[in-house]
Amino acid sequence: MPVRTDGSNEDPLTRALLEEIGEETEAEQQLRLKKEKEARRVSESIDELLKQDKAALKKTRPVKILLLGKSTALKNFQIMHTPQAWEAERPSWRGVIQLNLIRSVRMILEAMTDAAIHSSSRNSRIWADRSQSPDQEPLSAKSSDLLSRCHYLEERLRPLLEVEETLIQRLAIDTESGDPTTTGLGPQPKFREISVNAHSWKSSLHKLVQGTSKDGTLPSTNEEEDGISQVIASCKEDIHALWTDPNIDAILKKRKLRVDDLPGFFLNDLDRIANVNYVPSDDDVLRARLKTVGVTEYRFTRETPNTMGADWRIYDVGGSRTQRAAWAPYFQDVDAIIFLAPISCFDQALVEDPNVNRLEDTVLLWKQVCRNPLLAKCHIVLFMNKTDLMDKKLRSGVRLNRYIPSYANRENDFATASAYLQRKFQVIFHEHSPQRRTFYCHLTALTDMQASGKLLASVADMVFQAYLRDNDLI
Structure with missing residues (x-):
């Protein structure tokens, strides 16, 4: 800070203000000082009233x-x-969002399996009736193709469904009290929603995730945490194939199952979430679905x-x-x-x-x-x-x-x-x-x-x- 060397004790700010004011008589100076004093008194009075208002608020409910x-x-x-508290909590939602992604996959697989089984059962009935009805419509290979496709994707995505169980255990989720998810007023697969205690699930995740590093990535804090992210990343192509398959899309539409309208839908963000360094954004957390009890x-x-x-x-x-x-x-x-x-x-x-x-x-x-x-x-x-x-x-x-x-x-x-x-x-x-x-x-x-x-x-x-x-x- 510059040091004055002219020996003057005059405040430089005061001097600058006086230079703006210019020459003033003694009477003008007294009037100005009186106004400044009154302005300080009013300002201090307002500050005191605000302090009293805050104190009054503290005494009320x-x-x-x-x-x-x-x-x-x-x-x-x-x-x-x-x-600040939100920034510390946000990484904890990664497990919830990963679970949301996997639950969407499970819902589609169950709808696909159910459709394939019904189609296969229908073909079996046709075979049984062929001897009595020679003019029966010809059998289609679609049902067997669908069933084969279903078994193939289920096998490929089996590691993902195993990860689902790990996430459920980590989140202390109550699956027994979950309710069937009903997404439309039509036939639905037997899919059960999951719920957690409102107070306990965050503590279990906070132990594993301490926050983001300076470069915005999620630090490696637990081998199981890393393993879950790696499994999801390794299944990315198969998840994409499941979600973009036109035959599966037709099944979902026929069953009035609008997966992309459900809360916690992240399949359109697969490239971002199926990444070992994925960190949830605020928008991700707002869209995340986790039913809380309590x-x-x-x-x-x-x-x-x-x-x-x-x-x-x-x-x-x-x-x-x-x-x-x-x-x-x-x-x-x-x-x-x-x-x-x-x-x-x-x-x-x-x-x-x-x-x-x-x-x-x-x-x-x-x-x-x-x-x-x-x-x-x-x-x-x-x-x-x-x-x-x-x-x-x-x-x-x-x-x-x-x-x-x-x-x-x-x-x-x-x-x-x-x-x-x-x-x-x-x-x-x-x-x-x-x-x-x-x-x-x-x-x-x-x-x-x-x-x-x-x-x-x-x-x-x-x-x-x-x-x-x-x-x-x-």
Whole structure:
């Protein structure tokens, strides 16, 4: 730092300001100093008020938000408000994403095997009836070719399915309590979804993965970890062959099994994920699927100009029927509920009851939440989620009125369909709310990190302002 050598004690900043001001009389100088003193007093007073506001907030209860429906919103909150902790946790999701990839392969293999067995059984019946029906249609070689192809790919991908068991054990997954995955209102393979305890699965992965190295790669921390990645990498070509086979694609379409519409679908990212140095991106983690059993609590302090360092509690309670009994204790003193309605599931059946449409179940749940007297003063924010998938389905020719008869003969486009569903939710909200309150609704695709991050920040600001009013802090 330069050292003054002229012997003057005058502050150089003050001197510069005086040079700007120019010559001033003694009276002008006194007036200026008086104004500066008053400005300092006002600034210090504002600082003290802000400090008092923060202290008052610390004495009040935290802001409480309940997430009903999807943990992707929780991941978005984590990315926004605890970036360092998120950066440390992100590599742990590699095993989950690898498992998602393998589960998609298993689902396709099971659909393929089931189709081949049915086709083979049909041919056997034809052979048995040939003596009685000479004019029977000729046998096709397709079924035997399909069965051979199925056995070939199963054998080639056997190491991958063994890795699946390893990942399940590492994640402490409960396979017995899993539910059959139902992806459409048509015939489905016997595929069971897996679930984990909300509190235990991360700890097992954290022991193996400590973080990323400076060059962005995942350090080698465990031989088993490396072995899993190597097996997936060695199966990449066979996985690609399975996913791009036109005959298998025809089977999936015939069985109404839209694997690429399911959460946790990564087959289109095979080149990136089937790499021994693969590190999950934020986008990968947002798309990852892992059903959790139990309530996840997330705590953070939101330091923004609008929230003054308030403490927040977000509870991800899950949306499945089997978990709804655990919601009640979290209704007390909750400031807001973010209700995630997956509107793209209009053509899917409920996991727990294949006879119930998923969107119908969501609407019934919305009605129950709106009319609950414990939530009469609670702000409810509706996220009509998975808009991108719904738009994709409607564009592909899936008719909304086939599954929702009341939609009648309206245009089968996203703008018309989303507006119709929004009105339905709004009418239920106003008819069943115990008291008058504002209807908040947003169209969302929570896997779009940038857009959903801005939306969640805006919703959080709205919730916080309401929180301040309710606690007489403004």
